[in-house]
Amino acid sequence: xxxxxxxxxxxxxxxxxxxxxxxxxNMNHEYMSWYRxxxxxxxxxxxxxxxxxxxxxxxxxxxxxxxRKEKRNFPLILESPSPNQTSLYFCxxxxxxxxxxxxxxxxxxxxxxx
Amino acid sequence: xxxxxxxxxxxxxxxxxxxxxxCSYKTSINNLQWYRQNSGRGLVHLILIRSNEREKHSGRxxxxxxxxxxxxxxxxxxxxxxxxxxxxxxxxxxxNTPLVFGKGTRLSVIA
Numbered sequence: 001x002x003x004x005x006x007x008x009x010x011x012x013x014x015x016x017x018x019x020x021x022x023x024x025x026n027m028n029h030e031y032m033s034w035y036r037x038x039x040x041x042x043x044x045x046x047x048x049x050x051x052x053x054x055x056x057x058x059x060x061x062x063x064x065x066x067x068r069k070e071k072r073n074f075p076l077i078l079e080s081p082s083p084n085q086t087s088l089y090f091c092x093x094x095x096x097x098x099x100x101x102x103x104x105x106x107x108x109x110x111x112x113x114x
Numbered sequence: 115x116x117x118x119x120x121x122x123x124x125x126x127x128x129x130x131x132x133x134x135x136x137c138s139y140k141t142s143i144n145n146l147q148w149y150r151q152n153s154g155r156g157l158v159h160l161i162l163i164r165s166n167e168r169e170k171h172s173g174r175x176x177x178x179x180x181x182x183x184x185x186x187x188x189x190x191x192x193x194x195x196x197x198x199x200x201x202x203x204x205x206x207x208x209x210n211t212p213l214v215f216g217k218g219t220r221l222s223v224i225a
Contacts, residue, residue, distance in 0.1 A: 103204075
């Protein structure tokens with residue numbers, strides 16, 4: 001089944017403790033992206049990647065890192081999480097970039113930073 | 115900001131009624147997409163309409179696009195309780211700029 005898989009689904013952590021949220025897609029998509037969703041603010045893009053070893057900042061990249069060493073994986077790294085990074089995070093992918101193809105979303109990771 | 119704006123923010127209707135949601139945007143687009151999100155879950159793509167198209171249908175969904183007014187509407191006919199969700203429009207602009215999502219319309223269909 002074609003899908004985008006995020007792990008973990010829920011994560012509670014403390015300020016400053018490094019964490020990684022994994023994202024993997026099995027559709028051989030070039031484009032992958034991370035979003036965060038907050039009440040009243042909608043979906044905001046954190047980082048995106050057009051292909052392996054190519055990443056770019058989105059609208060809200062501060063406090064986040066990403067890497068794209070393999071086509072299928074696009075992990076989101078929070079080196080030193082802070083409470084304002086408490087949010088619902090989504091990974092998404094598409095085959096030909098966002099101009100042509102719809103995005104396929106993972107089921108989300110709900111992160112709480114205390 | 116290029117961000118689309120959905121209207122209304124929230125909509126509550128009876129099962130069987132039609133639901134109309136609107137999306138406005140500020141700069142020219144390559145295409146516009148509508149997505150649905152069930153509570154706390156990932157978004158699911160519904161329909162894509164290109165800038166040279168005016169109307170598109172998919173099952174009970176009808177999307178229109180008016181590029182002169184920079185607006186789109188999503189009509190769900192004969193709504194069902196299972197249509198209860200948030201609906202987002204997303205606009206694709208020139209070059210390799212990423213999709214820009216609006217803040218969504220929260221639809222409640224009451225049985």
